[in-house]
Amino acid sequence: MIRVLLADDEAMIRAGVGAILANEPSIEVVAEAADGREAVEQTRRHRPDVALLDIRMPGMDGLQAAAEIRRAVPATAVIMLTTFSEDEYIARALDEGASGFVLKTGDPRELIAGVQAVADGGAYLSPKVARRVITQFSGGSTGGHVIRGAAARDQIGLLTDRERDVLRLVGSGLSNSEIAVNLNLVEGTVKAHVSAILARLGLRNRVQAALLAYQAGLAD
Structure with missing residues (x-):
């Protein structure tokens, strides 16, 4: 409940x-x-x-x-x-x-x-x-998107391959339980990965993580 x-x-x-x-x-x-x-x-x-x-x-x-x-x-x-x-x-x-x-x-x-x-x-x-x-976070134009995209791709370079997989699915709107099923992980492990991603990239919440995934081209 x-x-x-x-x-x-x-x-x-x-x-x-x-x-x-x-x-x-x-x-x-x-x-x-x-x-x-x-x-x-x-x-x-x-x-x-x-x-x-x-x-x-x-x-x-x-x-x-x-x-x-x-x-x-x-x-x-x-x-x-x-x-x-x-x-x-x-x-x-x-x-x-x-x-x-x-x-x-x-x-x-x-x-x-x-x-x-x-x-x-x-x-x-x-x-x-x-x-x-x-629209706001992509710069509202093609040029703005390219600049933000390059910076976002540099930023996610700090992540491990598994963390990138998790970030991609966060950006696609999946919940922890859905990510766990998709990647064949236990939900607690997914939560740990999400926490690590937020801490490593200096993000405050999942919404910011999802936006970064979009900017980096990991998610549509």
Whole structure:
């Protein structure tokens, strides 16, 4: 069972998102919060697998709450839930260690897929967000992509062959369990490889690792 904290300052949104999650037998909403500070407190108390945070909340917003949750309860994965898809929010959310970004206006199946993916150690970006992120991080032009691609390829040269295999599959959006099956490894070994990749390359989370794999040409 995937245990989820849901934080949004609008009661109607909490009710709607909660109803979507309640229809998935593998997911349980264990706590709700109406602002970022309460979200952090509830996360400390309930230790959910996933914290689903609205970006814009009064007082401490979702981005600040994400940073605090990642410090206080690092085992809890964070997904940002928002109607805003501006680049500044995406970049800040990724910088704060968010493992997923789901638009409120998206397909409800994206919400379920996102929660399941990050709970399994993966990362998830709604398709609209993914396109914006790839455009932003690839330089938005062919020339920018070539420059970033060369630097990315140099960077992944620090990895072992097995770590490159793992990074390629991270970039393809696979979870730890899926990578384990693909490479005939135990899941614990995959987690160790992912941790080593992040540490060796100076990356903060799997989303940044996936972007690097894309920039280096390891994944589409």
